[in-house]
Amino acid sequence: MRAIAIYKAAKSIGLLLVAAAxxxxxxxxxxxxxxxxxxxxxxxxxxxxxxRLVDMLTAMGPQKFVAVGLVALxxxxxFAVEGVGLWLRKRWAQWFTVIATGLxxxxxxxxxxxxFSGTRLAVLLLNIAVVVYLLRTVLGSRAAxxxxx
Numbered sequence: 001m002r003a004i005a006i007y008k009a010a011k012s013i014g015l016l017l018v019a020a021a022x023x024x025x026x027x028x029x030x031x032x033x034x035x036x037x038x039x040x041x042x043x044x045x046x047x048x049x050x051x052r053l054v055d056m057l058t059a060m061g062p063q064k065f066v067a068v069g070l071v072a073l074x075x076x077x078x079f080a081v082e083g084v085g086l087w088l089r090k091r092w093a094q095w096f097t098v099i100a101t102g103l104x105x106x107x108x109x110x111x112x113x114x115x116f117s118g119t120r121l122a123v124l125l126l127n128i129a130v131v132v133y134l135l136r137t138v139l140g141s142r143a144a145x146x147x148x149x
Contacts, residue, residue, distance in 0.1 A: 001086050001137070004097070004130055008083030015076035022069035031062035094138045102131045 025031045035057055078100060085093020108124040 001089055001094075004134070005083045005087040007126070007130070008079045008086065008097070012076045012079040012083060015072045015079065019069040019072035019076065022065040022072060025062055025065040028062050031057070031065070091138065091141075094134050098131055098134045098138065101127050101134075105131065 035054055082093060082097045086097060105127055108127060112120045112124050
C-alpha cells in the first residue's frame with residue numbers, strides 16, 4: 001500500500017509542476033519566450049521533436065494553458081487524495097483507487113495501441129498491477145472480516 005501511495009504522490013507532484021508551468025505559459029510574454037527558446041535551441045539529435053513541440057505550442061496558443069493547468073490540478077488533487085488515503089490504509093481509498101485507476105485503463109490501452117511508446121506501456125502495466133493488487137487486497141480483507149464475524 002505504501003508503495004502505491006508513493007507512486008500516487010509522485011504523480012501528484014509531477015502534475016503540480018505541469019500546472020505551475022501551464023499557468024506561467026498563459027501569459028503571452030512567457031509563451032513567446034518559450035517558443036523563441038525552443039526555436040533557437042541547438043540540439044541536433046532532437047531537431048524533429050523540437051519542431052513538433054514548437055508547432056504544437058504555436059497551434060495551442062497561450063490561452064489554452066489555463067485549461068491545461070486546471071486539468072492538471074484536478075488530477076493532482078485526485079492522486080493526492082488517493083495517496084493519502086492509501087498511506088493511512090483506508091478501505092475507501094483502496095476502492096477509490098481501484099475505480100479511478102480501473103476507469104483509466106481502457107484509455108491507456110487505446111493510447112498504447114495507437115501511439116506506442118515504452119513509457120505508455122510501462123504506465124499501463126503499472127496501473128493494471130495496481131488495480132489487480134488492490135482488488136485482491138480489498139476483497140481478501142473483506143473475506144477475512146466476514147469470516148471473523
